[in-house]
Amino acid sequence: MEIAVTVNGQTYERDVEPRKLLIHFLRDDLDLTGSHIGCDTGNCGACSVIVDGVLLKSCMLLAVQANGTRIETVEGLSEDGELTRLQQAFNEHHALQCGYCTPGMLMSTTALLRENPSPSEDEIKKALQGNICRCTGYWNIVEAVKSVAK
Amino acid sequence: MSETTLAPAPVEVQKGWGGQSVKRKEDKRLLQGEGVFVDDVKRHGMGYLHFVRSPYAHAHITRIDVSAAEAIDGVYGTLTGEEVAALTDPFFQISSAPGANIKDYALAVGKVRYVGEPVVAVVAETRELARDASELVEVDYEALPALVDARRAQDSDAPVLHEDAGGNLMWTGLYSWGDFDAALAEADRVVKIPELHFHRFNSTPLECDGxxxxxxxxxxxxxxxTNNQFPGFAAIMMGPAMRTGLDKLRFVTQDIGGGFGNKITSHPQLVVCCLLARKLNRPVQWTEWRTDFHLSMSHGNERWFHDTEVAVKDDGTLLGFRTKALDDAGAWLRYEPLGGVIWAQVTPGMYRWRHIELDFTQVATNKAPVSPNRGYSRMQHLWFTERVIDIVARELDLDPVDVRKRNYIRAEDMPYETPNGCVYDSGDYAATLDLALQLIGYDSLAGRRADAEARGKRLGVGIGSTLDSGTNNFGQSQLINPELQFSGNNEVATVKLDIFGEIVVTLGTTPQGQGHETTAAQVVADILSCSPDDVHVRAGHDSYWNSHAGFSGTYASQFAVTGLSAVKGATEMLAAEIKKLAGAVFGGVPAEALELADGGVRIKDNPDAFLPFMACGAIINANNAGLPEDLDVTLNCRYVYRPPFEVPDVERKFGNLTLTYAVQIHVAVVEVDPETGSYEIVDYAAVDDCGKRINPQIVEGQVMGATAQALGAAVHETYEYDEDGNLLTPNFYDYHVPHALDMPPLATGAIESPSPFTPLGTKGMGEGGGAGIHAICAAIQDATGQIVTDSHNPYQRVWELMQQ
Structure with missing residues (x-):
């Protein structure tokens, strides 16, 4: 099927198999390998992206379902190579180790902060409950997000 | 004797970069989605590999037909066990007999031995097609009875996995030090514990193998x-099996999405990829699915301790213990039976008992093969020693804190030789425990107990005190099999000054989040008097770089010793060469009159005589005419760090098995709901002593991660099988790992007791010793008043405990 999606401001037109997952489309067809795959059941959140303003796990969506949407991925967060405040906070608080879950963590918390610029600690943890990290134990991730909350 | 600095009083920041929480160099690319993980690597014309896996725990393979799969357009080809058996030799076995006799190939040959075992590989144009085509591979099986309980493995009617081994016994060894019978005679009491069980789980790195x-x-x-975390081991497994020299196997790693030991034994899958890349004449890509990982990869060792006897005095003085350890290796010995000796690195745990007897038996079962998992094999043993402490305390009606303090190895006895010849390098265990208790507010617990009771809850407090033994002496493998020719350890670094003065560091390690680029840069910056920003550390491992040795990799808590000592050695060589060059350029100035500063080298009392690194690099690399003929300078220095080890005494099973012994003491406070058995961890403290910390923030991050994994294992994570050998937790749906909401409040503390045996005073750390698993067990025991005998305590088990 022919689809057209806009990812991080750039429009791509591609012919995709109807059964292809959005995450595989992003990674394999568009070479946007920042979003990752950590499970096959929709639990881990490493593939989280924002589609038309809504936070979604891109392994739970077919590429064809994303036809006509505007997608934001981790590659689109920073501008001109400058890290956002949230990205800087992750660095300052040592909120990442292997970095594999990090793109998903950043997308989930970016979506949270857009909706709620001053989340409580509990709200931050709730926003992260769909994202698994095996390295950090989450403490520093929560601290990083807290530090940029208004 | 080593100095001990107590935290949280601020640790004195030494002059320079070492000891500072320098922000990680790795983060910028990882935060922008610009890391390169194995599934990000693509090649023109590559085929995607999918494994057909066994649906049976134990069965003969009677027929395989790949023709329907191969007939599909876009399917490039397949590989069967029969082809593997023709093209390769069985993998070398670490074990002595009977385990030595098993025949392990990259795919199942003739028989399957666990659910999820790879049987056929299919390569196709797309991931989806490879998966679909796998469904068309026809495999006929003749089912056999499955063995899932290791305790039944040696029964006369037990199903036998490996006929070549003559039974399910893979390896056994009796360890005996001191005189346990004399300890029994001296004891006031003998505490008996019929059975303790350490459950099966692993660390589930978020990135699967590939x-x-x-x-x-x-x-x-x-x-x-690949993302294999121990290429040195993979190479020695793969080369002989593939009948090829190691120069024909080039391993390249870049960013790795977590490892925790679970990515050490992917060599069978790598062999399949190699055979298919050659057979199909195209690049072959394999990324393991999460369910495949859970079914087949690197489960942690499940272990029982039977008929334990503990010789104690009435005052709680521990004299010794005797026990029988039964270890479930699963279907294959991929890294095993090394677990049968690795535990001995921490034989007495943290205690002074001198009479120890442990009869170790490892058996095969129809479950996924076990392999190293964060805290590998020591964690099981340390959980056992900690369980013994709390059970003894309960039997003697003593305070677990007092029993620990009475028996802990004392700071003034460091370095301390254990009954089996390991030399604990430094530490003050009692002071570490005091700090942990202080962080938890131990003195106010009585009030909190009453408060919990008023709310219908039962409060419990528990301690886990463990060691993270790091930098293996691979000579311990000879205690498993005297025929083996491994001993010592090594790691390599190269440091060079390039043509425009770039400082380039190459490591042999395979970091998976431990921040090697940052800490290596800190060590280099201190020696070359520059900033870590000026130091370029190549990410990952490449066996083309000449910066690897036989034990290169990232595993077993050793980078801060092996990796950083190699970096230190290579950088000191480079510093000496820079001075030698500058001395010649300045017309025969001796090295003692020169110093490195501000990105160059200068004559100490003459600031005008300054040669920037850029000039040094340019002169040697591109402008070297006229230099003295005997100037032996390349500005490209390679150093191999080799820890000071002896081969252990195989007869006595005696010797120093690791170089450093970092300390973790955790304290947990739980509140149990007696109605349901559910419990909440309401407070938690983790204190770590890993000697000199190069980057305290990175160290604390490792402590946090190890804590989270321990809590996950204690409460939620388990690989349980049904009686037919089906894994009941084959993905993150059923295998619950902790989420942000599961994490308790955490206080961390640090003590620095520098290791007297390492060049930087550092100790390996990162694995932790699984202290948290025991802290939870002990807290539940305290809250319920019942002896806890299992390392895994989900709510229903706690409820069952309270019904006793």
């Missing part, structure tokens, strides 16, 4: 882009 393998037909060489 590889992209290219075959260069012209030179007969494979390039293996």
């Amino acid at each position: 590889a992209l393998v290219e075959y260069n037909r012209g030179v007969g060489q494979w390039t293996i882009h």
Whole structure:
């Protein structure tokens, strides 16, 4: 099927198999390998992206379902190579180790902060409950997000 | 004797970069989605590999037909066990007999031995097609009875996995030090514990295993882009099996999405990729699915301790213990039976008992093969010693804190030789425990107990005190099999000054989040008097770089010793060469009159005589005419760090098995709901002593991660099988790992007792010793008043405990 999606401001037109997952489309067809795959059941959140303003796990969506949407991925967060405040906070608080879950963590918390610029600690943890990290134990991730909350 | 600095009083920041929480160099690319993980590596014309896996725990393979799969357009080819058996030899076995006799190939040959075992590999144009085509592979099985309980493995009617081994016994060894019978005679009491069980789980790195393998037909060489975390081990397993020299196996790693030991034994899958890349004449890409990982990869060792006897005095003085350890290896011995000796690195745990007897038996079962998992094999043993402490305390009606303090190895006895010859390098265990208790507010617990009771809850407090033994002496493998020719350890670094003065560091390690680029840069910056920003550390491992040795990799808590000592050695060589060059350029100035500063080298009392690194690099690399003929300078320095080890005494099973012994003491406070058995961890403290910390923030991050994994294992994570050998937790749906909401409040503390045996005073750390698993067990025991005998305590088990 022919689809057209806009990812991080750039429009791509591609012919995709109807059964292809959005995450595989992003990674394999568009070479946007920042979003990752950590499970096959929709639990881990490493593939989280924002589609038309809504936070979604891109392994739970077919590429064809994303036809006509505007997608934001981790590659689109920073501008001109400058890290956002949230990205800087992750660095300052040592909120990442292997970095594999990090793109998903950043997308989930970016979506949270857009909706709620001053989340409580509990709200931050709730926003992260769909994202698994095996390295950090989450403490520093929560601290990083807290530090940029208004 | 070593100095001990108490935190949280601020640790004095030494002059320089070492000891500072320098922000990680790795983060910028990882935060922008610009890391390169193995599944990100692509090649033109590559085929995607999918494994057909066994649906049976134990069965004969009677027929395989791949023709329907191969007939599909876009399917490039397949590989069966029969082909593997013709093209390769069985993997070398670490074990002595009977385990030595098993025949382990990269795919199942003739028989399957666990659910999820790879049987056929299919390669196709797309991931989806490879998966679909796998469904068309026909495999006929003749089911056999399955063995899932290791305790039944040696029964006369037990199903036998490996006929070549003559039964399910893989390895057994009796360890005995001191005189346990004399300890029994001296004891006031003998505490008996019939059975303790340490459960099966693993660390589930978020990135599964994978590889992209290219075959260069012209030179007969494979390039293996992979996330295997111990290429040195993979190479010695793969080369002989594939009948090829190690120069034909080029391993390349870049960013790795967590490892925790679970990515050490992917060599069978890598062999399949290699054979198919050659057979199909195209690059082959394999990325393991999460369910495949859970079914087949690197489960942690499940272990029972039977008929334990503990010789104690009435005052709680521990004299010794005797026990029988039964270890479930699963279906294959991929890294095993090394777990049968690795535990001995911490034989007495943290205690002074001198009479120890442990009869170790490892058996095969129809479950996924076990392999190293964060805290590998020591964690099981340390959980056992900690359980013994709390059970003894309960039986003697003593305070677990007092029993620990009475028996802990004392700071003034460091370095301390254990009954089996290991030399604990430094530490003050009692002071570490005091700090942990202070962080938890131990003195106010009585009030909190009453408060919990008023709310209908039962409060419990528990301690886990463990060691993270790091920098293996691989000579311990000879205690498993005296025929083996491994001993010592090593790691390599190269440091060079390039043509425009770039400082380039190459490591042999395979970091998976431990921040090697940052800490290596800190060590280099201190020696060359520059900033870590000026130091370029190549990410990952490449066996083309000449910066690896036989034990290169990232495993077993050793980078801060092996990796950083190699970096230190290479950088000191470079510093000396820079001075030698500058001395010649300045017309014969001796090295003592020169110093490195401000990105160059200068004469101490003459600031005008300054040669920037850029000039040094340019002179040696591109402008070297006229230099003295005997100037032995390349500005490209390679150093191999070799820890000071002896081969252990095989007869006595005696010797120093690791170089450093970092300390973790955790304290947990739980509140149990007696109605349901559910419990909440309401407070938690983790204190770590890993000697000199190069980067305290990175160290604390490792402590946090190890804590989270321990809590996950204690409460939620388990690989349980049904009686037919089906894994009940084959993905994150059923295998619950902790989420942000599961994490308790955490206080961390640090003590620095520098290791007297390492060049930087550092100790390996990162694995932790699984202290948290025991802290939870002990807290539940305290809250319920019932002896806890299992390392895994989900709510229903706690409820069952309270019904006793």
